[in-house]
Amino acid sequence: xxxxxxxxxxxxxxxxxxxxxxxxxxxxxxxxxxxxxxxxxxxxxxxxxxxxxxxxxxxxxxxxxxxxxxxxxxxxxxxxxxxxxxxxxxxxxxxxxxxxxxxxxxxxxxxxxxxxxxxxxxxxxxxxxxxxxxxxxxxxxxxxxxxxxxxxxxxxxxxxxxxxxxxxxxxxxxxxxxxxxxxxxxxxxxxxxxxxxxxxxxxxxxxxxxxxxxxxxxxxxxxxxxxxxxxxxxxxxxxxxxxxxxxxxxxxxxxxxxxxxxxxxxxxxxxxxxxxxxxxxxxxxx
Numbered sequence: 660x661x662x663x664x665x666x667x668x669x670x671x672x673x674x675x676x677x678x679x680x681x682x683x684x685x686x687x688x689x690x691x692x693x694x695x696x697x698x699x700x701x702x703x704x705x706x707x708x709x710x711x712x713x714x715x716x717x718x719x720x721x722x723x724x725x726x727x728x729x730x731x732x733x734x735x736x737x738x739x740x741x742x743x744x745x746x747x748x749x750x751x752x753x754x755x756x757x758x759x760x761x762x763x764x765x766x767x768x769x770x771x772x773x774x775x776x777x778x779x780x781x782x783x784x785x786x787x788x789x790x791x792x793x794x795x796x797x798x799x800x801x802x803x804x805x806x807x808x809x810x811x812x813x814x815x816x817x818x819x820x821x822x823x824x825x826x827x828x829x830x831x832x833x834x835x836x837x838x839x840x841x842x843x844x845x846x847x848x849x850x851x852x853x854x855x856x857x858x859x860x861x862x863x864x865x866x867x868x869x870x871x872x873x874x875x876x877x878x879x880x881x882x883x884x885x886x887x888x889x890x891x892x893x894x895x896x897x898x899x900x901x902x903x904x905x906x907x908x909x910x911x912x913x914x915x916x917x918x919x920x921x922x923x924x925x926x927x928x929x930x931x932x933x934x935x936x937x938x939x940x941x942x943x944x945x
Contacts, residue, residue, distance in 0.1 A: 665695040665856060665919035667727075667829070670718065670926055672701060672710030681926065682714070686721050688928035692935060695919075696725040698756050698796075698829075712746065725753060727796065731760025732775035737784065740775070744789055754794040756829065757781045757820075777816065782823035797821070799828040799855055801842040802835070805876035814842075818849055827853050829921045832860035833877050834904070836911045854918040859909060861922070861930035862901025865891035902930060906937040913938075 668689050673679045689697075697718050701711040715726040728747060732740060747755070759778040775781050782795055797820040800813055807813035817828070833839060839857050846855060862868050865887040872879040883904055890897035909920060922931045 664913070664917075665854070666692060667696050667698060667856070667919070667921045668692070668694045668931065669698045669700060669921065669923050670714060672699065672714040673926065674710070678926070683717065683721070685924075685926055685928045686718055688932060689924060690722040690724055692932075694724060696727050696754055697722075698727045698729060698921075700729045701731070712750070715752070716750065719751070727754035727756050727794075728752060729756045729758055730781070731758045732773065732778070732781040732784075733760035734773040736774045740781065740784060741788060744785065744793075748789070748792055752793070754796065755785060756796045756798075757785060757825070758798055777819070779816070779819040779823045782820055782825055786824040794826045795824060796827050796829050797825040799830045799842065800876075801830055801833050801838040801857075802877055804831075805874075814845060814849075817846075818851065821851050821853055825853060828855045830855060830858040831875050831877060832858050832871060832923060834872075834880060834883065834908060835878050836908055836915075838878070839912065839917070840915065856919045856921045857912050857917050858921045858923060859905060859934070861905050861924075861927075861934060862887065863898060863925075863927070863930050864894075864901075865897065868901070898930070902933050902937065906934050909934060909938055 670682065670686075673682050697715075699711050699714045699718065711728045715728050718724065718726045730740070730743060730747075744755075757778055759775075759781070775784070778797060782797060785793060785795060797817075799817055800807070803810050803813045804816070807816065821828070830839065830842070843855055860868075860871060862883075868879065868887060869884065871877070886900055887897060890900055912920070922934075924931050
C-alpha cells in the first residue's frame with residue numbers, strides 16, 4: 660500500500676472470558692499489518708465504555724500501536740464525557756472516534772437524549788475542552804444514515820461535524836463503490852478536505868451480511884445477495900466468494916484515490932488478512 664495511505668482496524672470489547680481469550684490471539688495477527696491505528700467500539704448507549712477502556716489497554720500493551728476509542732454522547736452529560744476524555748488522555752490516547760451513538764429503542768425523535776443531541780456537538784465539546792489533545796475521527800454515510808430524512812440533510816450533518824473540528828472521517832460499510840466516490844465528490848465541492856476513509860466489512864456469511872446491511876441502510880447488490888444465499892451451506896465457498904467481492908471493491912477504491920482502508924474486523928483476523936493478501940499488498944515495514 661502507498662505509504663501515504665492509512666490502514667486501520669476496528670475491534671469490539673469482548674463480553675465473555677472466551678471472547679477475551681480469543682481477542683488476545685487475534686490481535687497479534689492483525690498487528691502484523693502495522694496499522695496506523697486500531698479503533699475500539701462500545702455498546703449501544705455507551706453501555707460498555709469500561710470494556711472499551713480495558714480493550715484499548717490490552718491492544719496497546721500487546722502491540723504498541725495507537726488505539727482510538729469510540730466515544731458516543733447519546734444520553735450522556737458534559738461532565739461524563741469530560742471524565743472519559745480525561746481518562747483517555749491519561750492513558751496516552753491521541754485519537755478519538757466521536758459519534759452520536761445509537762438512540763434508545765424507545766426514542767421518538769432523531770435528537771439524542773441527554774446534554775448532547777448530535778455528534779457535531781460532541782466534536783465541538785472535545786475541541787473546546789481539550790484543544791488539540793486529540794485527533795478526531797467522525798462517521799460518514801455514503802448511502803445516507805438510516806435515520807436521516809433525506810440525503811441532503813444527512814450530508815449537512817456530516818458538514819457540521821467537519822466544521823466543528825474533525826480531522827478525518829471513517830465511512831459506514833458499503834458494497835457500492837460509486838456511492839463512496841459520489842460522497843467524496845460532493846464533499847470536495849463543499850470545500851471539505853479531510854480524508855474520508857472507506858469502511859470495509861469482509862463478507863463472511865449470508866445472514867450476518869444481510870443483517871449488517873439492513874441495520875445501517877447499506878445496499879447489498881442483488882447478485883451478491885443471491886450468490887451468498889445460494890452458498891450459505893458451504894462456508895468455504897461462501898467465504899471465498901465474499902472475500903473476492905470485497906477484494907475487488909478495495910481494488911477499485913485504492914485505484915481511484917481512496918486515502919486508505921478501515922476494516923471492520925468483527926474480532927477476526929483471517930478475513931482481513933486474506934483480503935490484504937488478495938490485494939497483493941506486502942506487509943508494511945514496522
